[in-house]
Amino acid sequence: MRVSFIILIFVSPYCWAMSFNDWLVNQKKVAEQQILANTSPQGAVKGTVLASTSKTDPDYYFHWVRDASLTMMAIQDFRIGNTDVLLNDFLTLTQLHQSKSGDLNLGEPKYLVSSEPFTGPWGRPQNDGPALRAIVFANWANYLLNSKNESYVRLNIYDGSFLSKSVLKRDLEYIAHHWSEPSYDLWEEVKGEHFYTLMVIRKALLLGADVALRLSDPAAAKFYFEQADLIKIKLQSFVVNNKLVATQNYVAGLSTKSSNKDVAVLLGVLHGDLDNGFLSSQVVSQTLKDLQSTFKAIYNVNSHGPSAAAFGRYPEDTYYGGNPWFLTTLAQAEIMYKSASTQYDIDQADLVMKRVQYHVPADLHLTEQLDKNSGFCLGAADLTWSYVSFLTAAHAREAALLSLVGLHTQKDTKIPRD
Ligand code: NOJ
Ligand code: NOJ
Numbered sequence: 001m002r003v004s005f006i007i008l009i010f011v012s013p014y015c016w017a018m019s020f021n022d023w024l025v026n027q028k029k030v031a032e033q034q035i036l037a038n039t040s041p042q043g044a045v046k047g048t049v050l051a052s053t054s055k056t057d058p059d060y061y062f063h064w065v066r067d068a069s070l071t072m073m074a075i076q077d078f079r080i081g082n083t084d085v086l087l088n089d090f091l092t093l094t095q096l097h098q099s100k101s102g103d104l105n106l107g108e109p110k111y112l113v114s115s116e117p118f119t120g121p122w123g124r125p126q127n128d129g130p131a132l133r134a135i136v137f138a139n140w141a142n143y144l145l146n147s148k149n150e151s152y153v154r155l156n157i158y159d160g161s162f163l164s165k166s167v168l169k170r171d172l173e174y175i176a177h178h179w180s181e182p183s184y185d186l187w188e189e190v191k192g193e194h195f196y197t198l199m200v201i202r203k204a205l206l207l208g209a210d211v212a213l214r215l216s217d218p219a220a221a222k223f224y225f226e227q228a229d230l231i232k233i234k235l236q237s238f239v240v241n242n243k244l245v246a247t248q249n250y251v252a253g254l255s256t257k258s259s260n261k262d263v264a265v266l267l268g269v270l271h272g273d274l275d276n277g278f279l280s281s282q283v284v285s286q287t288l289k290d291l292q293s294t295f296k297a298i299y300n301v302n303s304h305g306p307s308a309a310a311f312g313r314y315p316e317d318t319y320y321g322g323n324p325w326f327l328t329t330l331a332q333a334e335i336m337y338k339s340a341s342t343q344y345d346i347d348q349a350d351l352v353m354k355r356v357q358y359h360v361p362a363d364l365h366l367t368e369q370l371d372k373n374s375g376f377c378l379g380a381a382d383l384t385w386s387y388v389s390f391l392t393a394a395h396a397r398e399a400a401l402l403s404l405v406g407l408h409t410q411k412d413t414k415i416p417r418d
Pocket of ligand 1 (some may be wrong): 187188189319
């Protein structure tokens with residue numbers, strides 16, 4: 001009995017033989033290592049971030065602007081690898097992408113590893129892409145300006161001229177002029193107006209306006225601030241019955257999402273919140289609760305293992321049969337950590353991480369999805385965004401734990417959290 005139990009642990013395809021804390025430490029290492037492996041891989045133009053190493057079923061061997069920008073944010077925030085070199089390569093590649101697509105088509109969602117725009121049929125435009133990219137460059141510009149590197153910023157990231165070829169200015173002009181037009185959502189399926197897309201565009205405009213001010217371009221800053229204010233008003237209309245809906249004013253594409261429930265709204269809060277008040281609002285906690293009971297009920301895997309539910313993208317999803325995804329489940333954990341104020345809240349979020357651990361294979365490599373019945377990994381191999389999502393969730397966990405310690409030691413002072 002005892003012998004067979006031990007053998008089971010050693011041959012187990014899963015990593016739950018590891019303690020939770022050991023898993024967190026080891027998963028972080030593998031995540032950083034695989035992010036670096038998928039960035040500027042051999043045979044690709046430098047700066048390329050592969051969405052995944054899979055070339056067939058599905059073919060994800062491309063640079064998606066969304067995935068790549070989210071990856072660069074993690075590289076920036078967590079100082080992964082040689083950060084400045086990687087950002088510089090990403091900048092040079094972005095210059096190529098923008099020039100090849102042209103200023104009217106900066107919503108192009110994906111590029112070949114040769115830096116050519118993908119020309120096959122696809123959901124276009126996807127206007128979250130240039131916004132996420134602008135967030136990366138606005139943050140980098142601020143960092144460089146703080147370290148007295150203004151000439152590099154003016155030359156490459158933001159010059160004040162209107163028909164500028166500098167990367168940040170180009171993306172800002174594009175989103176500032178096109179945000180009110182319908183675009184495809186982050187899942188590349190529905191054309192309309194999306195909470196996610198508008199949230200990240202607003203954040204990019206606000207950060208961009210700050211850079212514009214610092215570089216004496218007040219007219220542009222004023223315009224970006226004005227557009228951001230208009231978007232803020234528009235965003236309120238996504239609150240329906242005290243919950244967030246994903247899409248309004250459907251134009252084209254998949255029309256099966258009758259519930260309008262979608263983890264995209266949580267991602268919108270995570271990637272786009274900037275003094276919006278959403279993060280701590282009742283609306284987000286109601287939306288989260290609703291998604292939790294919805295996903296708990298529809299996937300067989302959620303009836304065993306840790307009590308927290310694995311999340312899919314949205315309940316009507318049929319892509320690969322409609323399964324839970326790592327990045328959406330991790331987004332659930334991250335939003336719970338970010339709104340946690342007690343040890344109990346953190347424990348609840350830990351259950352979501354334990355749900356992830358329960359499905360991760362022994363080598364800690366993450367795919368895109370996990371089978372809703374068997375719990376085995378499925379879909380694109382080594383999905384870069386899965387690793388990024390692990391890191392941002394794990395970081396939110398550390399921040400939540402730290403702030404709790406702070407609250408205990410400094411009883412009278414409230415510690416601000418980001
Ligand atoms: C590929 C897209 O990337 C994915 O999000 C979508 O669900 C499928 N195509 C089906 O439209
Ligand atoms: C499909 C996802 O729906 C989309 O969000 C993502 O950008 C691509 N896969 C690439 O990972």
